[in-house]
Amino acid sequence: MNQLRAQANGRPVSSGIPEATVARLPVYLRALTALGESGLRTVSSEQLATAAGVNSAKLRKDLSYLGSYGTRGVGYDVEYLRYQIAREIGVNQDWAVVIIGIGNLGQALSNYGGFRSRGFRIVALVDGDASRVGEMHGDLAIAHIDDLDQVVRERGCSIGVIATPGDAAQGVADRLVASGVTSILNFAPAVLTVPAGVDVRKVDLSIELQILAYHEQRKRPPLVQSEEVVES
Amino acid sequence: MNQLRAQANGRPVSSGIPEATVARLPVYLRALTALGESGLRTVSSEQLATAAGVNSAKLRKDLSYLGSYGTRGVGYDVEYLRYQIAREIGVNQDWAVVIIGIGNLGQALSNYGGFRSRGFRIVALVDGDASRVGEMHGDLAIAHIDDLDQVVRERGCSIGVIATPGDAAQGVADRLVASGVTSILNFAPAVLTVPAGVDVRKVDLSIELQILAYHEQRKRPPLVQSEEVVES
DNA sequence: TAGATTGTTAATCGATTAACAATC
């Protein structure tokens, strides 16, 4: 079924965690942080699942990939489980992030305070417009895209965020890859092609709205819906 | 296997389209629009799949849920297929969108020009800060959250975008639902609880970065990784 | 007719879920 290799300690190796589970770990982490701040010391899978918006069977299955961190009949120690998940995700250390494309969205991202507490530090802002080089946003001055290599090297960036228009995105991705970045978060409406070993995640606002529209259309059908089709 | 009901015309009814397929239709739509603008009249599943970043088997399977819009031995008429997909998604008409929370992100979203051409019109900006009511952003003045009902009704909003801090999000969602909105795009880092029949999609930037960090950690292991664990 | 390409089938894979034995 699941070809989990096992370590000496009996825990499955990290790469054996299913993608769907990996995508939920940050949600559990956030819920545990909130529950911990509210003073809770111990939490059951039922409680934590509710806080995370999933069912408890899925939560327990997900946690079972990390190891056996609960106590039967009792539940999970909030702080201990929080620490284990944070370690598994890799956010006990800080990751240095470079943002490319300092338009409205790039600025909003650079100002967002929530990244810091979640393991990310924005260490560089880069843009293709030479006239904006040196412009300050908080502590950071905009650098030019031609200096990307140097910026990435000097500041140890391991994640690149693309917030350019769609037609610039592939070029930026190529430069990021050339400078050694192997993790990219893409906000530009474009399909990126990257070499094997480079991870790209995309956040596409129009696509999210279109998925909502698809379902909305079926909840409240438009007044006029033509089913006639002109054969091409 | 797949309990597709069929209409008189033999096409599966809309609600029979798998979610994974629905999520890709906007990607195909965008690729077709770009190919059409480049002058291409006909496209094969192989070409379109490449442009959309998927494999051709998946593309053909996805399109088969919509109907039989291709010609064997030839391919798909670009404009005809583009129209059919747009109709299926529901973006041949415009959807009115209200943004709640006009901070950095809310402003960036309200300024983004790409929504208009993709079937969405931002018709209202709403914030909880009374001192900002009336503030202009483009053509739109900020309204107060207490007037949400009226705004939604008068401007026919069918989609709400939440761009508030996390702790305000559930309250805003409750108000949106109360005012009749049944589709919500949530940018706040919070799990939303809504009644059945209301769709929520979430865009969570920290979560996306954490998923990247998980994989990055396994590509370049940190210099010091403690495996020792203090039992709680 | 020969070549090309769709639309569909069926096998495989991965994710979800309910149920419950293990065990605190």
Place this chain on the structure above:
DNA sequence: TAGATTGTTAATCGATTAACAATC
């Protein structure tokens, strides 16, 4: 010991993929 809750099993469900018959 009795009650509670985890961790795991196994069934089910949904998504992906390769292969190819249908057909332009």
